[in-house]
Amino acid sequence: xxxxLLLGVLSFLVVPFLIxxxxxxxxxxxxxxxxxxxxxxxxxxxxxxxxQKYTGDCKCDAPLIVLMHGFGASTFSWRKVIEPLGEYGQVxxxxxxxxxxxxxxxxxxxxxxxxxxxxxKILDDLIAKYGNNRKVVLVGHSAxxxxxAEYTRLNQAKVQGLILVDAAIVTTGGSPDxxxxxxxxxxxxxxxxxxxxxIAQTGDDLLRRSHFDQAQVTDExxxxxHQPLKVKGWERAFWKFATASRKNDLLANLGTxxxxxxxxxxxxxxxVPVADQTKLKEMIPASQLILIEKSAHLPQEEQPQAxxxxxxxxxxxxxxx
Numbered sequence: 001x002x003x004x005l006l007l008g009v010l011s012f013l014v015v016p017f018l019i020x021x022x023x024x025x026x027x028x029x030x031x032x033x034x035x036x037x038x039x040x041x042x043x044x045x046x047x048x049x050x051x052q053k054y055t056g057d058c059k060c061d062a063p064l065i066v067l068m069h070g071f072g073a074s075t076f077s078w079r080k081v082i083e084p085l086g087e088y089g090q091v092x093x094x095x096x097x098x099x100x101x102x103x104x105x106x107x108x109x110x111x112x113x114x115x116x117x118x119x120x121k122i123l124d125d126l127i128a129k130y131g132n133n134r135k136v137v138l139v140g141h142s143a144x145x146x147x148x149a150e151y152t153r154l155n156q157a158k159v160q161g162l163i164l165v166d167a168a169i170v171t172t173g174g175s176p177d178x179x180x181x182x183x184x185x186x187x188x189x190x191x192x193x194x195x196x197x198x199i200a201q202t203g204d205d206l207l208r209r210s211h212f213d214q215a216q217v218t219d220e221x222x223x224x225x226h227q228p229l230k231v232k233g234w235e236r237a238f239w240k241f242a243t244a245s246r247k248n249d250l251l252a253n254l255g256t257x258x259x260x261x262x263x264x265x266x267x268x269x270x271x272v273p274v275a276d277q278t279k280l281k282e283m284i285p286a287s288q289l290i291l292i293e294k295s296a297h298l299p300q301e302e303q304p305q306a307x308x309x310x311x312x313x314x315x316x317x318x319x320x321x
Contacts, residue, residue, distance in 0.1 A: 023193075026230060029046070029048070029103055038050065040129070043122045044105075045102065045105050047102045048075065050092070051091065052082050052086040053086060058319060061133075062088070065085055065089045065092070065137045065315075066093075067085075067091065067093035068141065068147060069142075072207075073099065073225070075095055075100055076225065077298065079224075084308050085308070088315040089137065089315070092130055097237070097241065098241035099228060104236075112245055135318060136161070137163065139163040140163070140164055145164040149164060150250040152259050153253060161318045162257070163261070163314065164280065165264045166299070169254075169276070169280060171272050192242075194235075196242055197235045200229055207221070209270060210296055210298045211296050213294065261284050261286055263277045263281055263289040274291065292310065
């Protein structure tokens with residue numbers, strides 16, 4: 001019994017370091033992004049962005065519209081709406097750390113490079129660099145909605161409009177913060193990239209669940225979501241993201257958000273229940289809710305025209321005031 005226990009302990013201490021770490025990517029983030037991809041330095045890392053100039057005819061200072069993608073996504077998820085949103089302001093979509101083609105730092109930059117605090121610093125730098133003292137509208141989808149809402153709650157002087165698309169605030173994912181000590185054990189940390197590497201397959205299941213119309217999940221869509229998995233070290237970065245702290249006080253303090261807020265939800269969403277958005281409307285004082293038919297968790301992809309028509313009055317009113 002003692003020998004078996006000792007063998008088990010020794011195996012736990014040693015074996016993880018004998019297992020090769022998965023590294024299925026073969027390209028740098030810049031190579032994977034392709035020719036002409038745009039990057040900008042935010043919080044000390046190269047962040048992949050897509051930008052759209054203001055194309056409207058208003059003589060006012062058009063707002064800066066910042067698009068923040070959800071879990072497992074990237075700027076690709078905004079491809080159908082980024083250009084037409086240019087009618088309402090200058091638009092910038094960016095890849096959050098661990099996703100898309102943004103640099104995947106292997107060391108922390110003063111704070112956890114993948115947690116909320118580091119993401120807030122990216123938004124601080126982005127607004128400072130592109131805002132030019134104009135109104136700022138944050139548009140956050142799913143987990144990006146939680147991040148956008150919490151940033152807005154803490155920085156209401158910086159954000160004049162908030163659009164939450166199927167926001168994962170009432171129902172959330174991620175690892176409990178109470179387990180952070182476990183993830184720091186060297187053996188667990190060594191195995192971490194192996195544990196999360198299955199997202200390459202399970203992500204396709206989530207993508208299908210996120211669509212009402214399965215015919216829209218084409219080979220082109222799969223390829224768009226798969227392309228970031230060609231980046232070297234994506235597994236290690238994703239493990240760092242999965243174990244980063246996302247502790248926040250948003251849900252208990254939604255009533256303090258005074259920023260005008262538009263909630264958009266696909267009627268058929270099963271990833272984040274539509275009932276969650278109804279609760280958010282009750283909890284955020286200056287909010288309104290729009291439901292989009294024949295759409296699940298990705299209304300900006302499945303029903304881009306309905307998405308734009310729903311957002312237009314909100315954006316027009318913001319520009320007028």
